[in-house]
Amino acid sequence: MSRPASAGDESMSGLIEWVRTAREERWGLLFDLVFAIVWVTMVDGLFRVLEGPDWAYYGFMLAGIVAYFGFVTSLEYARSEPE
Template identity: 50%
Template sequence: MQFTGTILDHVREHRSGMVADLAFAVIWVAVVTALFDLLQGPTWAYHLSLFAGVIGYFAFFMSLESALDADS
């Protein structure tokens, strides 16, 4: 049961970050899926666009962190 307590502690500590991560992922997948449903693009481009979300995620949050550090 220690494992369960550890997971719950982690979720309590990082709740807002986990919500932001989930929101970014859901929005990215929804936008890319809607765009490719509309344009009927090739499957490889769809998968590449989904993967670009990983790079976009890190770039966005790193720039956000940098901007917040610059204000301090």
């Protein structure tokens, strides 16, 4: 006879699953973090030197999202085998 699952068991299995996923994806997560830090630092430094308008600053910050997906897509394409 099996015992019913309690809320503690579900949260523990969720935590274990999260840890497994984090271990599998650690280099991807690290790459995401490094890209974000570099992009924000670059944009912030550029706008401190040039003293650009706020709307352009926020536009460049949002452009980081497009730049990230463009870079990741081109990187995956470059790593794929030629067909």
